[in-house]
Amino acid sequence: MDKTTRSRDPFAGRENLVDRTDETWRPPLHAPPGGKLERIASATRRFFDVQAGSIWRDLAPELRQLRGTLVDVGCGAQPYRPLLGPDVEYIGIDIAEVEERFGYAIPGTRYFSGETWPVADAGADTVLATETLEHVVDPSRFMREAHRCLRPGGKLILTVPFSARWHFVPHDYWRFTPSSLALLLVENGFAKPRVYARGNALTVAAYKTMALVLTRLFPQNGTRAKRITSVAVGIPGVPFVVLGAAIANLSLRSAGGDDCLGYTVVAESSLERR
Ligand SMILES: C[S@@+](CC[C@H](N)C(=O)[O-])C[C@H]1O[C@@H](n2cnc3c(N)ncnc32)[C@H](O)[C@@H]1O
CATH class of the missing domain: 3.40.50.150 (Vaccinia Virus protein VP39)
Known part of the structure; x- marks a missing residue:
């Protein structure tokens, strides 16, 4: 085993998800x-x-x-x-x-x-x-x-x-x-x-694109400054949400x-x- 392989910790800086007791984002309840x-x-x-x-x-x-x-x-x-x-x-x-x-x-x-x-x-x-x-x-x-x-x-x-x-x-x-x-x-x-x-796959791609923007637009955690930044980052994505929803809904007609x-x-x- 060489020196770089031995010293690199692949999990450094990553959360052990077993410790998670809550979620970072939740869509509105029905x-x-x-x-x-x-x-x-x-x-x-x-x-x-x-x-x-x-x-x-x-x-x-x-x-x-x-x-x-x-x-x-x-x-x-x-x-x-x-x-x-x-x-x-x-x-x-x-x-x-x-x-x-x-x-x-x-x-x-x-x-x-x-x-x-x-x-x-x-x-x-x-x-x-x-x-x-x-x-x-x-x-x-x-x-x-x-x-x-x-x-x-x-x-x-x-x-x-x-x-x-x-x-x-x-x-x-x-x-x-x-x-x-x-x-x-x-x-x-x-x-x-x-x-x-x-x-x-098209429905999933559109759905995930929308999720990426929506989680920015409606942050539920973090400081006020972080949430404002998140919304600012999300705003240019609004057209993608509308387009994504249209594509996803159309794709549901497939088999x-x-x-x-x-x-x-x-x-x-x-x-x-x-
Ligand atoms: C994501 S919600 C879905 C609620 C609703 N059916 C819907 O479609 O919006 C998951 C539901 O599963 C219920 N649930 C969790 N564990 C359960 C269990 N062991 N038996 C029956 N329902 C359970 C929860 O209480 C909750 O109402």
Whole structure:
């Protein structure tokens, strides 16, 4: 080993991320479904927040045709509830720690501690979980709970991110691939798994460009001087945000690629678990 190899510390000046207990930037929380103003705010957000927009786009046709009882697990602000028709009985459930860890406190939510959901066996026709599975320490256990709560033949609808920042730190544990999603589903009693990519490499490139500017424009940490500098650096990037959003939204019309924003998953609860 020569002298330069021995003396160079590749980790010098770099943070050990295991020590991180909070995030440096967080996008605004979703607002709960409400009146006309909230609907306009939600549509504007979906244009710029392409993750949320792509989820809405995939879920709209799926959710509109549902009947019976739907359990929205890890419901947060229940952002996709407005897509449900009047024939659906909606049950939003979430962990007892949701306000402290994720900032949501939505009236009508059923809270639970531990991993057992407050839902009867076979009590749901549909289980929905949007952008939740990556925050669950034991995803296999979560799938078994979904299977227990669903009637045989009931539908599980999931969305998970793929190209997403480490978020809600430290409560962001996994990124899934179509292979791991199919494994998790089949091993825990689900049949006919379908996994669809949301967006492609162009969507991801546009989304990341926008994120680069938006995090400058809305700094949440640092001294006043640092934040002013950050905004000044971000302002020339505003046209890129608008252009990026337009490109990203257009690219969502494509079939989806191997590099994508995330996945939308649909599966059926089968009678027996393997
Ligand atoms: C990023 S938020 C998503 C909220 C909402 N579904 C949405 O699409 O905006 C993640 C949600 O997962 C929930 N969560 C975290 N751990 C969970 C667990 N073990 N079981 C169920 N939900 C959980 C959180 O409380 C939070 O509401």
